[in-house]
Amino acid sequence: MYITVLGSAAGGGYPQWNCNHPNSRRARAKDVAAPMRTQSSLAVSCDGERWTLFNASPDLRQQINDNPILHPHGGLRASPLKAVVLTNADVDHVTGLLSLRESQAFNVYATARVQLVLAQNSIFNVLNPQYVARISMSLEQSLAVSTADGAALGFEVVPFAVPGKVALWLEDASKGDNFGSVAEDTIALEVRESGRIKFFYIPACARMTPALAARIQGAPLVFFDGTLYTDDEMVRDGVGHKTGQRMGHMSVSGAEGTVAALSHLQISRKIFIHINTTNPILIAGTPERQAVESSGWEVSFDGMRLEV
């Protein structure tokens, strides 16, 4: 399978529009150690010709322009993009659908809960239902991803729940500490080809559980939530009032963090994705970047290409 990282940043991208954190200033100043990043999304393909998006970021139009694999060919109106798989209804994961106008055939896969949210927001009707099928995925059920005309794209996804929280814009403060979140609100994807696990895509995860650790043990490749380096860095740096835990993200560092939690698992490649503007691993040469790299992790970047 071929994988291209279309975007490696968390919601808002790097730099975020209203963020004047030193990290963001370095990106705007075109510092080569701090390249700009669009919002997190993968393009996945078994044949290198027909591609599936994992999440549709608000930066999708720019991501398509920047990645020739997604340029149209073979017709006056055409696209190699054949399917989109959504892991939740976050603005940074669904807004790109609005850039996939109008009469191009592809499938949109999401849990029933996320499909309901899309149905309740009529703006997504810009996706012409004559061309775009919306297909519900069920947790723990393997799904063969296909083109709109039913041709198999050669791989299966198994959606599974991970600890997390409902999308910010769907939070219900009346429902207590978890804002009305249910299991389907934050899912990850196990990706299989010919029945064999190829990789995991886990762009949001609030904590490691024994079940999740057991599941990803032995995997050839894991993309994992790299939002924050430390739980309170947004508060500490004065750019926000929310901790990682409040936002549904475990941190990279610390005794309960991702590097520690995955250190005893046998995983061939471990790659951080969905990285927030405040996270020092964004920037080449920082002690934090060096720490994660010396722990066997990679930091994804826009345009990163992998084969598994």
Place this chain on the structure above:
Amino acid sequence: MYITVLGSAAGGGYPQWNCNHPNSRRARAKDVAAPMRTQSSLAVSCDGERWTLFNASPDLRQQINDNPILHPHGGLRASPLKAVVLTNADVDHVTGLLSLRESQAFNVYATARVQLVLAQNSIFNVLNPQYVARISMSLEQSLAVSTADGAALGFEVVPFAVPGKVALWLEDASKGDNFGSVAEDTIALEVRESGRIKFFYIPACARMTPALAARIQGAPLVFFDGTLYTDDEMVRDGVGHKTGQRMGHMSVSGAEGTVAALSHLQISRKIFIHINTTNPILIAGTPERQAVESSGWEVSFDGMRLEV
């Protein structure tokens, strides 16, 4: 007043994601005669410090990155963007709101009908109502655009109806040829400073009427709908089945076209904006570009800066 053209292309941008028209191929090939264009939007300011968007395109994050006037300064979380004025609910005019997350104060102005559409689409709740006020504009009533804390930004807009049609994703086929469109669905903006007309922003217009001609007569500057060069060019070029009239856009050329319709009016500067991938005026040196330029028109481009 200062004006920067953030985006000069019609919905979908140039190139559009699934468009393989020769024009789009030239843009992707980085042909210097055919620079890429993002979706139509203006940034407007009286003081060069505080800016108002006229429409929020899906490319807004890229547009902010590309235009230093919109970079944050003066605080860790800050933005020179103080207000957004919407002319309709088209996906290419409202989607950018979703990139203006989360806790940044600004005002969103739109007609009551467009505000209702935003209210009915809960995804726009990503704009935190504690910070972002949604203010209804009334047709033909002058409105002083202000910051969220009520400071005047130094100019007024007078929204007025122009011939057009409701946004594609809101079309109601049961309601006949105009798909349920009403006057508020397509508006233009008359922009005044100290009571004097500075310019008109008319990114969509289905036909010239005597009232519209009389209104813009004598203006210092008009931005006008440049979607299509000829009404049937999308059909003729094999990239679509809709005419300009079906989409609510008059064409640039022809006896009923914009160049002819405005030729007898005294307008100091006339600039095409909202230009579709199929329009030959996108490309420097084409006979069509030469024809509009020799008729006294300019073709806007991303990053174009004006002072009026």
